[in-house]
Amino acid sequence: MRGVNDLGKRTVIPFGPQHPILPEPVHLDLVIEDEKVIEAIPSIGFIHRGLEKLAEVREYPEMVYVIERICGICSFGHGLGYVTAVEGLMGVEVPERADYLRTMWHEMSRIHSHMLWLGLTADSFGFESLFMHTWKVRERIMNMFDLTTGGRVIHSVCKVGGVRKDVGGEMLERIASEVRDIRKETKELTKVFLNDTSVKNRLCGVGILSEDDARDLCAVGPVARASGINQDLRLNGMCKYGELGFEPVTGKSGDCYARCKVRILELGQSLDMVEKITSVLPDGPVEVPVKGPLPTGEFMMRLEQPRGEAFYYVKGNGTKHLERMRVRTPTNMNLPSMVRMLQGCDLADVPVIILTIDPCISCTER
């Protein structure tokens, strides 16, 4: 017979790879005692494709298409990171208009990524109508992507030496007016996310990551910023962020609510930046012809993705194929923080905590 002392026995609950709350396969072994998670042991590898190796068989301009398909959510950012790295390797100067357009699309992809995250988070704590509302607003930005680049999720507009498509004056006006509408609708949504009691009950004080822990575990992006670390690579002079006058958003408490708030404030900032770009976009060409010797040497590039810092490394050997191509993605860096947050949480909070790092498993495994 079981005695009172046996009640706190440990059980292992498998979580994933196929789970209603996870759009992507990741497996976690949750060691639980009563209802508390003692330990979470992640195992990944379900999506590993090995696409870095493809750099050896695909020519460097062609490789952009593969890199963009590392992840369908941060697709534009990956293309931008790779292209900038190759441009650095070959010493190509990009025209100003192309740089502004890249910044605009990158911010638009941040808006779509953060909205996607807000919706999925609402779904994870069971607020389905909020999920539907958020995704309804998100369709507007997807539509803008469709009209300006020709693709909803995979855009393929970045190329070595500039961008493939120009955005005309009429379209810029349309983007600006769309952004104003989105801002209005987002305000309504954020009111719910930040003030609603039932949302607060699920987010406040859940999955706390202290500033020291965030630093020790090398958290990046909104996860680090919500714990009070002022770190945003957009300030490092990439693209045209210097001219747009922006300040990184930081939180203090490091819980799920803080991470939600940081993303919501970033969403507002990105909307402002897109609107500003539509008014200051300079005239000129959008691409330069790439001439000169084939890429040799090494180049590193860091970029702030919607999920945090991504790192690109390229090494050329004077042929059309790169010798080595390496990407380090933000979710990869945030997994240790997620495991730390899961320790000691309630079993019911596991989906919410997993989602607040905005996991992108196909980025992580490539």
Place this chain on the structure above:
Amino acid sequence: MSNTAKSPWLIHYDGSSCNGCDIEVLACLTPLYDIERFGIINTGNPKHADVFLVTGSVNEKNAPVIRQIYEEMLEPKVVIAVGICATSGGVFRRCYNVMGGTDKVIPVDVYVPGCAARPEAIIDGVVKGLEILERKREAVRMSRKKVRGVPQ
């Protein structure tokens, strides 16, 4: 059983896709595309599902998972491969850890092209799958009648 035709439930599994098709599958559920108007609901339980949506290619590690989900589903069932990766491996075909499309592991009824497959295409594929589901359902019913010896 006739409810299946009116309200088919689907289960979605992400093989090794890039998320592009996955978020388009999710976009199908949300207000603009709204496949729930056809009675389609996304479920997490293979035993409740009639339609199996697979996105992304197959590799050594996820092949057993795909097979298991397929085997847990009850007959009749339809498998829809969404996106070019699930069809043939697509852009990742030459990667060392990609075996190919979903049909390497389980039989596929409908292939939806695209990279990423657009929501309209996915809905079209699901509706095509429903016709096949209906035929399969009929076949299952006939075979049961034969077993029981009920005159037709």
